[in-house]
Amino acid sequence: MGATGGAPLLETRDLRTHFRRGGWLRPVRWLRAVDGVSLAVAHQETLGLVGESGSGKTTLGRTILRLVEPTGGQIHLGGQEITGLSQAALRPLRRRMQIVFQNPYASLNPRRLVGAIVGQPLAVHHVPGDHARMVGDLLQRVGLPLDAARRYPHEFSGGQRQRIAIARALALRPDLVVADEITSGLDVTVKLRVLALLRELQAEFRVAYLFISHDLAVVRQVADRVAVMYLGQIVEEAPTDALFDRPLHPYTRVLQASVPPPDPAATWRPPVLPGDPPSALSIPPGCRFHPRCPIAEARCRVEPPALRVLGPGHLVACHLAS
Amino acid sequence: MNGKLWTGGTIALLLLLVALAGPALAPHDPNRQDLVSIRQPPLWVGGAWRHPLGTDSLGRDILSRLLWGARVAVVVAVASAIVSALVGIPVALVAGYARGRVDTVLMRVVDVWMSIPAVLLAIALMAVLGLGLWKVVLAIVIVDWTRFARVVRGEVLALREREFVEAARAIGLRPLRVMTQELLPNLVPLIIVLVSLEMAIAVGVEALLSFVGLGVQAATPSWGAMIAEGRGYLMVSWWGMGVPMLALIAAVVGFNLLGEGLRERLDPRLRTTA
Amino acid sequence: MTPLPITAPVLEIRALTVRYGARVATWAVDLTLGPGEVLGLVGESGAGKSTVGRAVVRLLPEPGHVETGAIRFHGRDLLGLSDAEMRRLRGADVALIPQDPLSALNPVFRIGLQATDALRIHRGLSREAADAEMVRLLGHLGIPEPAEVLERYPHELSGGMRQRVLIAMAFSCDPSLVIADEPTTALDVTTQAQILRLLVELQAERRVATLFVTHDLGVVAHLAQRVAVMYAGCLVESAPTRELFRAAAHPYTQGLLTQVLRADVRAEASAALEGLMPILATAPAACPFRERCPKRMAVCDETMPALHEVAPGHAVACHLYGGA
Numbered sequence: 001m002g003a004t005g006g007a008p009l010l011e012t013r014d015l016r017t018h019f020r021r022g023g024w025l026r027p028v029r030w031l032r033a034v035d036g037v038s039l040a041v042a043h044q045e046t047l048g049l050v051g052e053s054g055s056g057k058t059t060l061g062r063t064i065l066r067l068v069e070p071t072g073g074q075i076h077l078g079g080q081e082i083t084g085l086s087q088a089a090l091r092p093l094r095r096r097m098q099i100v101f102q103n104p105y106a107s108l109n110p111r112r113l114v115g116a117i118v119g120q121p122l123a124v125h126h127v128p129g130d131h132a133r134m135v136g137d138l139l140q141r142v143g144l145p146l147d148a149a150r151r152y153p154h155e156f157s158g159g160q161r162q163r164i165a166i167a168r169a170l171a172l173r174p175d176l177v178v179a180d181e182i183t184s185g186l187d188v189t190v191k192l193r194v195l196a197l198l199r200e201l202q203a204e205f206r207v208a209y210l211f212i213s214h215d216l217a218v219v220r221q222v223a224d225r226v227a228v229m230y231l232g233q234i235v236e237e238a239p240t241d242a243l244f245d246r247p248l249h250p251y252t253r254v255l256q257a258s259v260p261p262p263d264p265a266a267t268w269r270p271p272v273l274p275g276d277p278p279s280a281l282s283i284p285p286g287c288r289f290h291p292r293c294p295i296a297e298a299r300c301r302v303e304p305p306a307l308r309v310l311g312p313g314h315l316v317a318c319h320l321a322s
Numbered sequence: 323m324n325g326k327l328w329t330g331g332t333i334a335l336l337l338l339l340v341a342l343a344g345p346a347l348a349p350h351d352p353n354r355q356d357l358v359s360i361r362q363p364p365l366w367v368g369g370a371w372r373h374p375l376g377t378d379s380l381g382r383d384i385l386s387r388l389l390w391g392a393r394v395a396v397v398v399a400v401a402s403a404i405v406s407a408l409v410g411i412p413v414a415l416v417a418g419y420a421r422g423r424v425d426t427v428l429m430r431v432v433d434v435w436m437s438i439p440a441v442l443l444a445i446a447l448m449a450v451l452g453l454g455l456w457k458v459v460l461a462i463v464i465v466d467w468t469r470f471a472r473v474v475r476g477e478v479l480a481l482r483e484r485e486f487v488e489a490a491r492a493i494g495l496r497p498l499r500v501m502t503q504e505l506l507p508n509l510v511p512l513i514i515v516l517v518s519l520e521m522a523i524a525v526g527v528e529a530l531l532s533f534v535g536l537g538v539q540a541a542t543p544s545w546g547a548m549i550a551e552g553r554g555y556l557m558v559s560w561w562g563m564g565v566p567m568l569a570l571i572a573a574v575v576g577f578n579l580l581g582e583g584l585r586e587r588l589d590p591r592l593r594t595t596a
Numbered sequence: 597m598t599p600l601p602i603t604a605p606v607l608e609i610r611a612l613t614v615r616y617g618a619r620v621a622t623w624a625v626d627l628t629l630g631p632g633e634v635l636g637l638v639g640e641s642g643a644g645k646s647t648v649g650r651a652v653v654r655l656l657p658e659p660g661h662v663e664t665g666a667i668r669f670h671g672r673d674l675l676g677l678s679d680a681e682m683r684r685l686r687g688a689d690v691a692l693i694p695q696d697p698l699s700a701l702n703p704v705f706r707i708g709l710q711a712t713d714a715l716r717i718h719r720g721l722s723r724e725a726a727d728a729e730m731v732r733l734l735g736h737l738g739i740p741e742p743a744e745v746l747e748r749y750p751h752e753l754s755g756g757m758r759q760r761v762l763i764a765m766a767f768s769c770d771p772s773l774v775i776a777d778e779p780t781t782a783l784d785v786t787t788q789a790q791i792l793r794l795l796v797e798l799q800a801e802r803r804v805a806t807l808f809v810t811h812d813l814g815v816v817a818h819l820a821q822r823v824a825v826m827y828a829g830c831l832v833e834s835a836p837t838r839e840l841f842r843a844a845a846h847p848y849t850q851g852l853l854t855q856v857l858r859a860d861v862r863a864e865a866s867a868a869l870e871g872l873m874p875i876l877a878t879a880p881a882a883c884p885f886r887e888r889c890p891k892r893m894a895v896c897d898e899t900m901p902a903l904h905e906v907a908p909g910h911a912v913a914c915h916l917y918g919g920a
Contacts, residue, residue: 052784053755065492094494107485111507120503121493157872168489187640187811192855192867214785217857244859258789259859260814264837268818270789276754277784 007079008040009208010064010097010176015073017056017063021281031280033059035232036073038307041176044202046209048223048240050216050255054277055229057212061178064210065099066090078175095125098169102181104161108153114139114164115149121171138167141204142197159190163197170205178210183218195222216259220244225313228252231288232280234307238314248310248321250293287319295320327583330518333576341396344389352390352543356381361559376561378551384565387543391566394455394544395525395573402462402524403517409463410470411513415501417471418478429475432468440465444527448536455538458531462524470516477512481505511588518581522574529570545570604671606631606773606805607652612665614647614656620876621647621660623829626903629773632803636820636837638810638852640873644829645809646695649775652807653692654682669773688718691766695778697758701750708746711765718769733764737794756787760794767798774806780815792819813856817841822909825849828884829876831903835910845912847889883915891916 017034033056041047051057062068064075066082075083082093098121101107108117119135121127127134132149139148142163153161162182169177179198183191195218202209213219219226220240227237228249236249247253257271275292278284284291290300299319307315310322349372356377363369364376364384375384417428447461481487482505490504531537532546540547545566552562607629614622622644629635637645650656652667654674667674669690674682686692691714694700702710711734712726721729727746734742737760750758759779766774776795780788796819799806808820816823817837824834825846833846844850854868871888883889886896895915903911904918 052786062488067488067492091494091496094492099489099492101485101489103485107489109486109490109504109508111510112503120490120495124494124499159872165489168493172493187873188852188855188857189640189867189869191857196866215857216785216859220859221857255785256859258786260789260792260812260818261858261860262813262817262841262853262856264817264841270793271786272793273786273790276756277787 008076009043009045009078010041010210011039011074011076012060012064013038013074013076015060015063015075016071017059017068018071029281032232032283033280034063034070035280035283037229037232037234038073039227039234039237041208041210043175044206044208045225046202046211046223048219048226049210049212049229050214050219050226051229052214052255052277054231054280056232056280057214057229058180060229061099061180061210061212065094065097065178067099092125095121095172096174097176097178098172098174099178099180100162100165100169100182102184104158104165105153107165108161110153112152113149114151114153114156117153118149118164118168118171121168125172127172134171135167138171139164141170141201142167143193157190159186159194162186162190162194166194166197166201170201170207173205174207176208176210178212180212181214183213183215191218192221198222216244216256228255231278231283233288233317234315235289235317236315237307238311242311242314246311248314248316249318250295250321251289254294287317324583324586326579327587330576330579330581330583333572334518334521334580337392337396337573337576340389341393344392348383348386348389350383350386352382352386353541354382361555361562363559364561364565367561375565376559378548378562379555379559380551384548384561387548388545388566388569390543391545391548392569392573394538394542395528395570397455398458398462398528399521399524399573399577401456401459402466402527403520405459405463406467406520407470407513407517409467411474411509413467413471414474414478415505418475419482419497419501419505421479421482425475428471432471436468436472441527441530444531445534445536448531453536453539455542458528458537461531462527465527466520466523469520470513473516474509474512477509478505481508511584515581515585515588518577518584522577522581525570525573525577603630605629606633606670607807608666608668608671609648609652610666610668612648612651612667613663614644614651614660614665615663617659618877620829620879622651622826623876623880624665625826625829625831627807627824627831627834629805629807631772631805632799633822634799634806634808634820636808636810636816636823637826638813638816638823639826640811642828642873642875643826645811645826646777647829648826649692649777649807649809652773652775653686653690655686655692684718687714687765688769689771690773690775691769691771693759693762693766693774693776693779696782697755697762698750698782700762701758703750705749706746707748707750707753707761710750711746711761711768714765714768730764730768733768734760737764737798738790754787755783756790759783759787759791763791763794763798767802767804770802771804774804776806776808778810781810781812788815795819813841813852825852828874828880830880830884830900831913832885833910833912833914834903835907839907839910843907843910845906845910845917846885846914847891847916848885851888851890883913 015034015037019031019033021029021031037060049057059068063070070083074081077093077096115135118138119131122131122134135149136146140146144163183194211222223240225239226243227234230251236252247256254271254273260268273292286302287300287305290296305317305319307317310316359377360379360381362373362377365374369376373383377383413428417425443465444461447464451457487504490500528537529546532544533550537546538544548566549563555562605628609625609627612622612625625648639645651662662675708727711730715721715726715729731742734745739745739760780791810816820837823837823840825832827848833849844853851869869888874884880900882898883896883901886892893915901913901915903913905911906917
């Protein structure tokens with residue numbers, strides 16, 4: 001599924017989200033969770049956002065929805081800049097972008113009926129029509145029985161709760177849904193069903209997904225394009241097959257090689273990656289990846305690389321990639 | 323239903339019934355003095371059925387006074403707890419949801435408020451306000467609303483970070499609605515427990531104030547006043563002080579057990595991990 | 597201990613049935629672990645694999661209890677041991693690597709104090725000697741500046757470092773059996789790869805019998821010599837690793853292998869299995885997989901299939917291969 005041409009649905013330009021740490025009796029430090037991210041999601045496209053802990057991918061998702069305030073840069077939704085809008089001005093625009101969270105146990109109010117949860121967006125935005133019927137339709141669409149509306153979240157399994165969350169996210173027919181690690185912690189069978197559901201709903205609801213995940217295998221199944229994040233920045237971005245078949249950034253390569261393939265006959269040599277995933281509190285100078293990079297050179301320690309185009313739609317931030 | 327809930331619940335229910343119907347059941351006018359039969363012993367110490375729990379030093383029937391006093395105790399307990407909740411919970415919601423400067427300011431106010439010794443404050447207030455049942459309630463609320471504010475705020479802070487609250491914000495729910503629709507329903511179990519415990523405290527404070535003569539008016543019987551009056555004759559007629567004291571202890575323990583029993587029952591359900 | 601013949605198994609589990617209250621967590625599970633062998637125990641969440649591991653070290657959370665069955669360690673009955681005797685074994689001959697390194701370490705004590713517990717208790721080493729040994733071990737496991745790490749608190753270390761500390765603790769007293777309970781599930785992808793590499797190296801070096809519990813087929817493919825598959829508390833298949841991946845016999849295992857997701861190959865993976873794994877409330881009367889099995893037969897609804905050997909070292913519990 002490709003873009004329909006024209007302006008992208010969602011665009012961020014040099015987006016930054018920094019958190020203040022310390023202050024009272026200790027020196028102020030800045031946690032640069034998102035540190036200059038420029039990406040675009042086209043209508044009805046699925047952009048996969050991959051990274052490990054500390055990469056900033058979750059913060060990026062929340063910043064785009066203005067659940068966390070950006071520190072700098074711009075966010076454009078449907079051509080309109082929404083970075084500086086007040087919460088009140090932003091409210092009607094929230095109909096166009098929604099989010100599904102990782103933890104299906106925590107993202108649904110345990111004291112409300114499922115029907116009320118899924119219908120809440122309709123009530124908040126005073127959507128005309130029969131809400132009860134619309135909620136029923138949504139629940140059926142995600143594969144849940146009609147009587148689910150009269151039950152409580154704790155009566156459902158993790159996978160089913162995720163479906164409820166998806167139904168809620170789609171209630172307003174948004175243009176964009178941010179899926180933040182929605183399959184983590186689910187068994188493989190359930191993962192696959194959720195992904196299949198997402199695919200069906202994308203065609204029907206004409207929605208774009210920003211699919212955030214640390215799981216490469218899942219992202220490969222669901223994304224049209226993939227962006228890899230490391231320490232607050234995008235280090236590589238490409239169409240899915242291109243990224244996985246021909247990863248150009250050393251980090252992407254390490255990431256891919258780190259996943260043990262479920263095939264005992266294949267020899268798997270886990271790549272050596274010294275050190276630990278770094279903290280966004282102390283970002284190395286030059287290329288952020290250089291302390292752990294297997295091919296780092298002198299230049300990498302000093303000069304941060306910019307994203308360069310190295311193939312059709314294939315961007316890489318590395319001095320040495322080609 | 324656990325043991326605490328049973329015991330506490332029974333005592334509380336009994337107290338409520340007595341408070342509602344008691345005065346009608348009282349065999350005598352609680353204020354009627356009978357100087358002929360002063361300091362009569364209760365039934366099991368050799369007394370007569372006429373005064374099953376004996377009489378005090380002015381010949382007033384202790385049972386009747388106890389029943390009327392129960393009404394005072396219960397009214398004060400329930401009213402104080404509810405009003406304290408109505409004052410403290412909104413503060414807790416606003417502070418916990420807004421966090422940052424608003425929270426800091428509000429909590430500093432609460433801190434300062436709480437640093438004033440509760441009992442002294444209550445006594446001082448009564449001295450200023452004068453006697454009367456509703457003034458007692460007011461004094462207790464002024465002193466103790468901060469308990470609700472503090473405890474509930476803690477829970478709000480924790481709940482606020484839960485993803486379902488973020489989800490509500492992502493939908494565009496206004497802060498006030500988030501507080502009432504998302505946070506408040508999840509606070510109900512905690513509030514119920516706090517109200518029960520607050521009732522226990524209120525009963526005790528009322529008794530204390532009446533004991534020192536700063537509680538309800540002299541004409542209204544109150545357990546605290548009964549204790550004060552009976553204290554002088556402790557050696558001669560222990561029941562004058564002993565009986566109301568037992569009632570007081572039973573009430574306080576009863577409300578406490580109710581609160582703890584409710585907490586145990588509701589707590590695991592609070593953490594919904596299916 | 598007196599040297600045992602090479603072929604005597606380190607761990608034997610026979611007909612292990614564990615219940616949490618009335619709920620059946622494992623049902624009549626049979627497993628054998630030879631010296632130096634790594635057995636991968638796989639299954640979905642709730643299949644009972646962690647329960648097996650915990651039952652061996654007798655650390656089942658309340659209200660878990662072993663209802664029937666036997667667990668023998670070097671021929672010695674573990675279930676019959678007193679608490680004191682079990683404590684002597686735990687941490688010394690039998691070690692556990694738990695899943696979440698953060699909650700497994702006490703946040704208010706420095707690493708050095710906690711990590712050397714086993715050495716001081718079981719080997720009777722002094723503080724200095726234990727510290728020195730732990731420094732040596734941590735260095736061996738690839739931790740830079742191990743002496744400094746001993747001085748830190750758990751929250752100051754990364755997830756990977758913490759897991760290395762737990763591994764060091766587990767191996768510090770030279771156990772002959774290690775239970776690894778999903779040790780890499782809570783870690784990042786790259787960190788997991790490092791830890792797995794470490795475990796492979798340790799295994800080559802020390803050849804410790806390991807029961808490796810995980811839900812990740814990719815991990816067992818490269819770490820385990822044998823794989824056992826659990827479903828709804830029952831052991832449904834066990835085979836040498838290559839054999840299992842190449843020629844899985846049980847329909848459930850086949851389903852699992854079909855729907856496995858890969859990062860290196862673009863494939864339209866779709867859910868091969870319908871429905872959900874049941875939770876056994878009572879003793880199973882028939883095959884627990886029957887509702888979802890594409891090869892269901894009449895007999896599957898009537899009796900529980902028993903384990904049958906279909907190839908050398910390859911056992912399956914399925915009526916297709918002559919159960920009951």
